[in-house]
Amino acid sequence: MVVPSVICLTLIKSESLSGYLGGHLIRIFCDRHGGSTFLVxxxxxxxxxxxxxxxxxxxxxxxxxxxxxxxxxxxxxxNSPAWIVPYMGIVVAGDVTTLLNG
Structure with missing residues (x-):
């Protein structure tokens, strides 16, 4: 898998959120589909x-x-398919993704 070599992550501190399930749902879905093609x-x-x-x-x-x-x-x-890895990583960590379009 090729991960983009340049990813700019801007960190903005905020209050914690409770009950965030995004990372759990991503894990379930990815486990269910395993080696199937996710993105081309x-x-x-x-x-x-x-x-x-x-x-x-x-x-x-x-x-x-x-x-x-x-x-x-x-x-x-x-805007490219490559941003999905950091997006999912942020969600898996239980953080809130803020998309900055330039």
């Missing part, structure tokens, strides 16, 4: 399993940086 972008094909694994890496990186459940995390990148 040109010659690149992403599977549910591969995309979920990459998103967990993003989620862990956010946690290591001190981002806690409910914090807002902005994604500033071009």
């Amino acid at each position: 972008a040109g010659d690149e094909r992403l599977t549910f399993t591969g995309t979920h694994a990459a998103s967990k890496t993003v989620a862990l990186a956010l946690m290591v940086e001190g981002i806690i459940k409910g914090d807002r995390v902005g994604i500033a990148m071009r």
Whole structure:
């Protein structure tokens, strides 16, 4: 899987949210569909399993940086299928995604 080499994540602290289920739903859906094709972008094909694994890496990186459940995390990148990995990672971490379109 190719993950974009340049991802700009803008971190905005906020109050924690309770009862956030997005990451849990992503895990269930990705586990259910496993190696099936999730996304096709040109010659690149992403599977549910591969995309979920990459998103967990993003989620862990956010946690290591001190981002806690409910914090807002902005994604500033071009409109492309590649933004799905950081988006899912933010959701898996229990954070709130803020999409910044430039």
